[in-house]
Amino acid sequence: MKVSEKLQKHKEVSTKATFSYEYFVPKTTQGVQNLYDRMDRMYESSLPQFIDITWNAGGGVLSQLSTDLVATAQSVLGLETCMHLTCTNMPVSEIDDALQKAYDSGCQNILALRGDPPVDSNEWTPVEGGFRYAKDLVKYIKAKYGDHFDIGVAGYPEGHPEDDTDDSKLIDYLKQKVDAGASFLITQMFYDADIFIAWCKKVRAAGIEIPIIPGIMPITTYAAFLRRAQWCDIHLPQEFLDRLEPIKDDDQQVRDTGTDLLVEMCQKILDSGYVTHLHLYTMNLEKAPLMILDRLGLLSQEEHVNGENSLAMLPWRKSLNPQRRNEEVRPIFWQRRPYSYVARTSQWAVDEFPNGRFGDSSSPAFGDLDLCGSSLIRQSGKKSLELWSTPKTVEDVAQLVVNFLERKVSCLPWSDTALNHEVDVILNDLIDLNKKTIITINSQAQVNGIKSSDPIFGWGPKDGYVYQKQYLEFLLPKSKLPKLHDALNSDAILTYFAVDNAGNLTSNHPDGNKANAVTWGIFPGREVLQPTIVEKISFLAWKEEFFHILKEWRLNFQNHQIKESIDVLNDLIDNYVLVNIVDNDYVSQENKIFALLNNI
Incomplete structure (x- = not known):
């Protein structure tokens, strides 16, 4: 405007x-x-x-x-x-x-x-x-x-x-x-x-x-x-x-x-x-x-810049680029990497994407890392060492994530943005998992019909209700994947994708090619808005980006000849799988994902 x-x-x-x-x-x-x-x-x-x-x-x-x-x-x-x-x-x-x-x-x-x-x-x-x-x-x-x-x-x-x-x-x-x-x-x-x-x-x-x-x-x-x-x-x-x-x-x-x-x-x-x-x-x-x-008393959050409620109209801030203004759906994997997500989709023709959705698997360009520029880690080599030090063990990497969750560091190699307070309701569960060296990457809490005006979870027009399925993305040792698959193989409530660096995919999705809405809102006089999704094709594109990030992080240690840090990154790249789980029962108060992982 x-x-x-x-x-x-x-x-x-x-x-x-x-x-x-x-x-x-x-x-x-x-x-x-x-x-x-x-x-x-x-x-x-x-x-x-x-x-x-x-x-x-x-x-x-x-x-x-x-x-x-x-x-x-x-x-x-x-x-x-x-x-x-x-x-x-x-x-x-x-x-x-x-x-x-x-x-x-x-x-x-x-x-x-x-x-x-x-x-x-x-x-x-x-x-x-x-x-x-x-x-x-x-x-x-x-x-x-x-x-x-x-x-x-x-x-x-x-x-x-x-x-x-x-x-x-x-x-x-x-x-x-x-x-x-x-x-x-x-x-x-x-x-x-x-x-x-x-x-x-x-x-x-x-x-x-x-x-x-x-x-x-x-x-x-x-x-x-x-x-x-x-x-x-x-x-x-x-x-x-x-x-x-x-x-x-x-x-x-x-x-x-x-x-x-x-x-x-x-x-x-x-x-x-x-x-x-x-x-x-x-x-x-x-x-x-x-x-x-x-x-001067001008920092009140009660009014938006246009005199409206200060809440965002979507869970993520909308782009003001004219080709993206109708975008209403994004894969959750880029929740904390908006720069690379927008970069990878910025050159796509807008008519390729139904319902204002850029992250669509119909595009042959989807997953093209070249669109993100030469580096996927937004910190210089020197800054990376200052922020994340030199982890020598998987436990050190997990502790780095705990430091992020406790807001002692503002970003991670795979997370550009700082945490908001939505994570607070599952914060202790996330910390506990990392202490067990299940390294958490991305998450969201369950929400069942909270008013759209809620200061933490709210978004969208006023007088509506918002919903979220509990979601967790993490790194798991390959040795534990069979036990996870056995526990979830016939489960229709907890659905998952798991993939390693080589692209070997394991899943229990009945139809993995369909998008699973994990965030949605109901508002007066509107269709249901489903702004955040999980789907197989997007997840495989994110897998390419995620393991590329680990390799870039490793390269910085190679440049500084830090052998123990090189070894721990090699371990994560070669011996771990990237997993996401969605709890499709957004009504139940049971903490099913965390309960499951505590027994893996």
Whole structure:
């Protein structure tokens, strides 16, 4: 959805101020992966209206990564995203490429900027075949894409640091950008509320009626506070200096006091009536922006960004990519690996999938690992060692899973996302299994008709009921598989698939080619929604991915010549089977899966 439309829609149902976040492109691959996690976590904890991604001044590799970040935010994380686009070092061909990638990802918001001078130049000059002014970029986007994109532009309450033009002339330039097609503006950072409010009054007097979004820069350290103010050539109120200078050597105190100062500033500009939305320059940090919002009272989970219930419409967050917006079914195996799932299905033709389902075995591309990129573990080799150390035994691997279950580590090689509280009702059972070296991979608890508004298990429209079959996925020694099969061979209630690295499959499914819904919801005036399934073809594709992950993990130990860790990974790859069991009796209170495994 367009930024201006989201802001208007919210104003129609709530008087509460809204907010958004800005992130910049990290310089390392690991930094990118960490940023994805941070963006996802900050969205879950605060529900911003949108996020935006900066464009690297001067173009190049980091600029191209901007479009990748936008595509991932839209398609995988399901976050409404605005992409910065500058004129710096950008011929029209590269602008076209960036706009097309944004369009393809479902992004509908562009912040059109002239941009800073390239890092190797002291002055800004247009590249051959490019644009000189932001207004020219706005006109070009409007001419090429019509009304598809909401176009934002920059505003400078204290003047442009490279231009000594008087204030009225700068507002005239802003009016030209608006007349060219801009529909919202985001301002440069500032710390003087009075200067900002006076500028807003002049903007409105000039006939500029589009939303004014103030750019808010958190104060994290005293040195950074002074440096950013000097770089942007903005006025520092004496009160800021008086309160921060005496504590300048204590970063924690500076952040805490700086937060109080910004909260007072933000409340004053919100009370002025000129703005209803705050845009926080996160600098890719999490704590400082959330502290500001918390003290402003804007972190309530009672309202969604559109004034609706904050619960997700599906158990997993929907993609905002236009080709995936109708997707309502996913195999449970990728519950904690949304990045690889979306990557492996992103190039499939949408008409191949009935009922808005991408994870469909009818596609010959299903299970193609090449779509996931060169690595399936989203951590660097060094980070992997920091997170997961060097397990020497299967018991060490099982303990690593226990640490994950106890939230001592945030991810695992096969689990990109941190645990939510749905697992709490079976947490002790999972820990007990791992202590018996039955290594759990994925799970969900039984749910029988809980209201869709439940804060832990709820999803979907209001006034509905949700259901879940108990599900468990785990690694089991091959030596124990015959006993498991004998126990389940004639059981219609507990159905299972088990497969080894070589692809040898064992199952008790009466028809393994049919999908088994393990999550569904009943809602007024709707068909039954069945968003999460188990099926044989999907499981075999997941098997390929899972054992590939173990081999990548092993490769890191090979690179560091850690023989005992290599041996334990070889043991898991060669001597274990990947198993999933579904308890199809979602009514019974018996803990059948765990009771069975405790006797295997």
